[in-house]
Amino acid sequence: MGGTLSVVVPTFNEAGNVAELAKQVADALKGVDYNIWFIDDSNDNTPGVLEELCKEDKHCRFRHREADEQTGLATAVIDGFHMADGDFLACMDADLQHPPAILRPMYAAMLSGADICIPSRLIRGGSDGGLNPARKLVSGTARWMGKIALPSLRNISDPTSGLFMFRKEMLEGADLQPIGWKIMVEVLAMCKYSLVVEIPYEFQDRNSGESKISKKVTLQYIEQLKDLRKRGISHDTAIVTRWSPEFTESMIKKYCPAE
Ligand SMILES: Nc1nc2c(ncn2[C@@H]2O[C@H](COP(=O)(O)OP(=O)(O)OP(=O)(O)O)[C@@H](O)[C@H]2O)c(=O)[nH]1
Numbered sequence: 001m002g003g004t005l006s007v008v009v010p011t012f013n014e015a016g017n018v019a020e021l022a023k024q025v026a027d028a029l030k031g032v033d034y035n036i037w038f039i040d041d042s043n044d045n046t047p048g049v050l051e052e053l054c055k056e057d058k059h060c061r062f063r064h065r066e067a068d069e070q071t072g073l074a075t076a077v078i079d080g081f082h083m084a085d086g087d088f089l090a091c092m093d094a095d096l097q098h099p100p101a102i103l104r105p106m107y108a109a110m111l112s113g114a115d116i117c118i119p120s121r122l123i124r125g126g127s128d129g130g131l132n133p134a135r136k137l138v139s140g141t142a143r144w145m146g147k148i149a150l151p152s153l154r155n156i157s158d159p160t161s162g163l164f165m166f167r168k169e170m171l172e173g174a175d176l177q178p179i180g181w182k183i184m185v186e187v188l189a190m191c192k193y194s195l196v197v198e199i200p201y202e203f204q205d206r207n208s209g210e211s212k213i214s215k216k217v218t219l220q221y222i223e224q225l226k227d228l229r230k231r232g233i234s235h236d237t238a239i240v241t242r243w244s245p246e247f248t249e250s251m252i253k254k255y256c257p258a259e
């Protein structure tokens with residue numbers, strides 16, 4: 001099937017999740033030429049677990065960043081994007097809140113001509129069931145603020161998640177200045193693209209380990225939005241298409257059928 005895929009996974013203390021994630025990604029991407037890049041800032045035994053995983057699974061690679069290097073979620077993802085060699089790049093959390101099976105319809109969307117595929121919890125067939133009411137409120141407020149601040153986000157139903165796939169060439173010439181948590185917001189505001197495909201997905205509960213979200217992240221997001229209002233490029237002509245669950249199934253059969 002056409003085009004290699006690199007899945008970039010930022011990890012901070014995710015020892016209990018990475019092997020299961022790699023297994024589920026392998027199930028999702030049978031027949032696809034893919035690799036997984038774990039970019040790790042952990043201070044527990046995750047690097048050892050990743051080292052073993054990379055010996056056992058030839059699709060996996062990892063880079064551990066020491067405390068004296070630049071660390072943090074956004075820089076991890078950007079480092080991964082630059083290190084990864086896929087024609088298509090994906091970003092996915094390690095804790096299985098983003099179900100790896102979604103990678104197959106995302107890949108089908110790329111083969112169908114999308115520049116960027118954004119799974120959405122908020123369109124028919126999607127669900128944000130993995131979030132408690134307080135987190136739903138925070139997530140909704142972040143979306144609302146983003147859409148007010150940045151025209152590029154206005155037609156995207158779920159622009160603040162950390163799950164997306166895009167053509168690697170979109171990085172060429174893009175002035176990405178990663179701060180904080182919302183790396184897709186940066187990509188949507190700063191990269192050039194003309195077709196966005198949204199597909200439904202069901203957000204899950206965290207599998208194992210602890211959340212790393214903090215108040216600092218909220219402040220960084222506000223800074224990021226202020227900054228992107230000045231730096232962001234226009235996407236007035238970009239088309240956003242939403243696939244129904246039924247259409248998504250038919251596009252998997254067309255572009256990425258099970259072997
Ligand atoms: N490399 C790196 N990865 C990070 C860092 N902080 C978080 N991550 C990873 O980024 C992903 C998202 O972090 P989570 O803590 O799951 O954040 P969240 O999904 O918004 O919060 P929960 O819903 O509570 O899980 C996970 O794969 C984390 O391991 C960091 O400082 N460096």
Ligand SMILES: [Mg+2]
Nearest residue numbers: 093095097206
């Ligand atoms: Mg999480």
